[in-house]
Amino acid sequence: MTGPAAPAAPLLTVDDLHVSFTKGHATVQAVAGVSFTLSEGETLGLVGESGCGKSTTGRAIICVDKPTSGKILFGDTELTTLNRSELRTLRTQVQMIFQDPVSSLNPRRRVSDIVAEPLNIWKIGTKSERRDTANAMLDSVGIDPLVSGSRRPQEFSGGQCQRISIARALVLHPRLLVCDEIVSALDVSVQAQILNLLEDLKAAHNLTLLFIAHDLAVVKNVSDRVAVMYLGRLCEIAPSDILYSAPAHHYTEALLSSAVEPDPEATRTPVILGGEPPSPINPPSGCRFRTRCPRAEPRCAEEVPELRTIAPDHQVACHFPIGSS
Amino acid sequence: MTPLLEVDDLHVSFATPRGAVRAVQGVSLSLEQGTTLGIVGESGSGKTVLSRAIMGLLPRHSATQTGSVRYQGNEILNAPNDELRQLWGTHIAMVFQDPMTSLNPVLRIGRQITETLRIHLDLTKSEAKETALSLLMQVGIPSPVERFNAYPGQLSGGMRQRVMIAIALACAPNLLMADEPTTGLDVTVQAQILDLLSTLQHERQMAMILVTHDLGVVATRADEIIVMYAGNVVERAPTNVLFTQMSMPYTEALLGSMPRISYPSHTRLLSIDGRPPDLLSPPAGCPFAPRCPYAQGKCHREKPTLVEGAVPGHSYACWFPLPIREKAATS
Numbered sequence: 166m167t168g169p170a171a172p173a174a175p176l177l178t179v180d181d182l183h184v185s186f187t188k189g190h191a192t193v194q195a196v197a198g199v200s201f202t203l204s205e206g207e208t209l210g211l212v213g214e215s216g217c218g219k220s221t222t223g224r225a226i227i228c229v230d231k232p233t234s235g236k237i238l239f240g241d242t243e244l245t246t247l248n249r250s251e252l253r254t255l256r257t258q259v260q261m262i263f264q265d266p267v268s269s270l271n272p273r274r275r276v277s278d279i280v281a282e283p284l285n286i287w288k289i290g291t292k293s294e295r296r297d298t299a300n301a302m303l304d305s306v307g308i309d310p311l312v313s314g315s316r317r318p319q320e321f322s323g324g325q326c327q328r329i330s331i332a333r334a335l336v337l338h339p340r341l342l343v344c345d346e347i348v349s350a351l352d353v354s355v356q357a358q359i360l361n362l363l364e365d366l367k368a369a370h371n372l373t374l375l376f377i378a379h380d381l382a383v384v385k386n387v388s389d390r391v392a393v394m395y396l397g398r399l400c401e402i403a404p405s406d407i408l409y410s411a412p413a414h415h416y417t418e419a420l421l422s423s424a425v426e427p428d429p430e431a432t433r434t435p436v437i438l439g440g441e442p443p444s445p446i447n448p449p450s451g452c453r454f455r456t457r458c459p460r461a462e463p464r465c466a467e468e469v470p471e472l473r474t475i476a477p478d479h480q481v482a483c484h485f486p487i488g489s490s
Numbered sequence: 491m492t493p494l495l496e497v498d499d500l501h502v503s504f505a506t507p508r509g510a511v512r513a514v515q516g517v518s519l520s521l522e523q524g525t526t527l528g529i530v531g532e533s534g535s536g537k538t539v540l541s542r543a544i545m546g547l548l549p550r551h552s553a554t555q556t557g558s559v560r561y562q563g564n565e566i567l568n569a570p571n572d573e574l575r576q577l578w579g580t581h582i583a584m585v586f587q588d589p590m591t592s593l594n595p596v597l598r599i600g601r602q603i604t605e606t607l608r609i610h611l612d613l614t615k616s617e618a619k620e621t622a623l624s625l626l627m628q629v630g631i632p633s634p635v636e637r638f639n640a641y642p643g644q645l646s647g648g649m650r651q652r653v654m655i656a657i658a659l660a661c662a663p664n665l666l667m668a669d670e671p672t673t674g675l676d677v678t679v680q681a682q683i684l685d686l687l688s689t690l691q692h693e694r695q696m697a698m699i700l701v702t703h704d705l706g707v708v709a710t711r712a713d714e715i716i717v718m719y720a721g722n723v724v725e726r727a728p729t730n731v732l733f734t735q736m737s738m739p740y741t742e743a744l745l746g747s748m749p750r751i752s753y754p755s756h757t758r759l760l761s762i763d764g765r766p767p768d769l770l771s772p773p774a775g776c777p778f779a780p781r782c783p784y785a786q787g788k789c790h791r792e793k794p795t796l797v798e799g800a801v802p803g804h805s806y807a808c809w810f811p812l813p814i815r816e817k818a819a820t821s
Contacts, residue, residue, distance in 0.1 A: 214676035322765055352532040352703065357747035357759035364756065379676065386749035386757060405755040423681035425706035427748050429729050438678045440632070441646050 175202035175238075176373050177226065177341060182235035184221050191446045195221040197397035197453075198235075200472065205340070208367065208374040210388030210405065212381060212420075216442060218397040219377045223343045226375065227261045228252055239341065257287060260334040264346040266326035270318040270333075277303065277314035280332045287337065302332045305369070306362060324355035328362065335370060343375045348383060360386055381424045385409055390478070393417045396442055396453040399472055403479040413475055413486040416454045452484070460485055492563045493520040494697050495544070495665060500557035500567070502536075502543050511769045513539040515721040516557070518796075523664065526691065526698045528708030528729070530744075531718035534766055537701050540718070541669050543567070544699075545584055546574045561665075580610050583658035587670035589650035593642040599653050600638035606660045625656040630686060648679035652686070659690060666691070669701045684711060705745060709733065714803065717741050720766050720777035723796060727804040737799055737811035740778045776809070784810055 184196040196218040203209050211219045224230040226237055228244055237244040239259060247255060263269045270279055281299035289295065300310035306328040308314075318326055327347060334342060344363070348356040364387065367374060378384050384391055385405050392402040393416065401414040412418045419438045438457050443449055449456050455465040464484055472482045475489070502514040514536045521527050531537040542548050544559055546566060559567040561577065586592045594602060603625060604618035613621065619638070626634035629652040642650055651671065658666060668687060672680040688711055691698050700708055708715055708729070715732045717725040717740065725738040736742050746760030764781045767773050773780065779789040786809070794807040 214678065324765070353705075353744060354532060354747045354762040355765070357749075357761040358763070360749065361759055361761050364758075380749075381677065382749040382751050382753075385751055385755050386753070386759065388755055409751055420677060421751065423678045424751055425680070425684075425704065425709065426750055426752060427705035427709050427733070427745055428750070428752070429709045429733050431710060431752075438682075441648055441676075441679060 174240075176205045176207075176240060177203040177375075178236070178238040179203075179222070179226065180236040180238070182222065182225060182237065183233040184218070184225050184230055185233045193445050194397050194448065195230075195445060196225065196232075197448070199394070199397075199399050201392055201399065201402060203341070203373055203375060205373055206371055207390065208376055208388045210384035210391040211375060211377045211394060212379065212384045212391060213394035214379060214420075214442060216396075216445065217394040218445075219379075219394050220345050222394070223261065223345050223375060223377045226341075227256065227259050227343055229261075257283070257337045258339050259341045259343070260337070260339040261343040261345065262327075262330050262334050262347045265350060266323055266330050266347075267318060269330055270326055272318050275315050275317060276308070276321075276329055277310060279318070279329060280336055283333065283337045289337075299332075299336060302336045303329070305366070306332045306335075307358075308332070322355075324351050324358060327351065327359055331359075331362070331366065335366060335372075338370060339372075341373045341375070343377070345377045346379065349378065349380065356383070363387060381409075381420060382426075393420065396448055397445055398453055399480075399482060400454065401479075401481045401483075402472070403476075403481075407476075407479060411488065413479065413481040413488060414454075414483050415458050415460055415487065418487060419457075419459075452482075492560075494523045494562060495519075495521040496558070496560040497544060498558040498560070500540070500543060500559060501555070502539050502548065503554050505552050505554070506770075509770050510554075512772060513721055513769060514543060515772070517718075517723050519716060519723070519726070521665070521697050521699065523697055524691075524695045525713045526700060526711060528712030528715040529699060529701045529718060530703065530705055530708060530715055532703055532744075532766065534720070534769070535718040536721040537703075537718050538669055541584075541667050541699060541701050545578070545582060545667060546571075547584075579606050579663065580661040581663055582665045582667065583661070583663040584667040584669065585651070585654050585658045585671045587673050589647055589654050590642075592654060593650060595642050598639050598641055599645070603653070603657050603660055606657055610661045621660070622656070625660055626653075628690065629653070629656045629659075630682070631656075647675055648683065651675060651679075651683055655683070655686065655690070659694070662694060663696065665697045665699070667699045667701070670703070671700070672707065673703070680707075687711075705748060717744070720772060721769055722777055722807065724778065724808070725806040726796065727799070727801070727806075731799075731801050731804050735799075735801065735804070737804070737806040738778075738808045739782050739784050739812060742812060743781075743783075776807070784812075786810060 180200050182196055182199045186193045199222055213219045221230055225232050232245050277299055280302055281295050284295040303310040308328055348359050376387050388405045391405045391408045393400045395416050400416045440457055451467050452465040452470050455461040470482045470484050472480045474480050497519045500517045503510040503512045529537045543555055600622055603622040607613050607618040607621055623634050631637050631652050672683050712729050714728050716723050719740050725741045743762045762781050767777055775790040775792055776794050779785040788809050794809050796805045796807045798805050
């Protein structure tokens, strides 16, 4: 398996991304200044609780939600300024897989047609070549195209539908795949199948993944690096093994202590967070986590902590990170 | 002494146009006062149907229930509704999975808590309000006086689940059934709710049945765990025994397929191919045999029954149980 990637030119650079939605007179800052890079062949996990802006970040990267400000560079292409036809071309290289596999597939179409559609749109190869490519793709995700190709999505289980979604996303050989909670609706045994499949496909197709999920253990399993989000901002980014063994942000520590492990001997260090995240309509001043942070000091209310490097590959946005006295 | 709850050879089937779906196929269990039983299984394993059958919440016209469910020695399976109503709330209470839909959206939460109190305990309006406020306090709701007059839509998911717990505990039941009480909640809120349930259970010496798909939820919180697969109990053991000396290949597979924070990243997960059998026509042999890596001819022909293991309280349904492994080998 690949370790933290060598410092080549990143495939994806997100710089000071802001995404806001207006609802009546209120403005929700779903993403408020997120920056990170993603190297070719790397998997970056994006983890956080509901409402932290992780999905919006993913959707902004594939240009479904329009950024309010900030830059998204894919290779050398600035994505935020693309017009419609340029965006269409871009989407052959950047694909997304969604949470609900059943509703993201058209129920009235045959599975082999669903997977072949991207090829048809771009008129890649002859008709029979397209069918062969689609069938080979279905085969590689573990769906037998001869038996199941002519069936429709409702004849499949959730796990199988997710396999079909993956096949559809990969059929054009994209370079970047954004996975938004792709296993959270699946049973654990099926979840394991999909996670293993994703690892195999990533190696086979040299994919770069942005893996968005709320489950800390799932994220750790697939990611080379992990970024933690809270209320629209990044708290911490680090290689996964480091982030989970030596978190520097108090929110990361609290998240980890709340996670349940299937091990009766697991020692729980109770850093139970009180309360719930505040509303993103009116976020706290300074550090957004300060209202729930066990170590908050007056400075946290006045000054927004910027993401800074505390160790190679390890960045944290906290004035008083864990481990620095 | 009779156990608080005894379930004996419970079968539940639902009539559907395609035939009878045998959702629960002969489940037996017992529960003592003050203990926690975890029921674990994937979707479709029958865990929720089992918990609802114990509560007597299944629709009579479509669900056929046979066997026995005894609460404090009294048979309550298929008991008439007015008898069950004496039990619900005051003796057995339930917290459901979805706090968004289990509360009435057009009634203030105070009214929803006091309703139970006034009907079951015959309290006056002001007594009920006082009790409700103290309950809201106990379940950790900030500024209970204001929340008392709030509508469910004004509360977050975690707060609503706290309200559900307050309603369930209002009449001090002996047995609390919690069906996936934290599914759909964020991890930090999940930890808060699970800790709250444990604390309240110990304070009140309540028995609890914790139904979940997540072995992690019950690992540190249940005294005993039942693993269900396709309507059957396939293994049952005290929690520590289950995690260290599992005998049933399904339990091993379930545990091995869970990613863990303690594993290094990119750890290959154990995956079980295929999916659970169709409950309309369950296989003749062991329900797990088609997916089991150790299955032999006998497994496909004959259905194993629960047999006692070496450790007291441990039983499993498997013809070829896993050898008891050393604890060191698992960690």
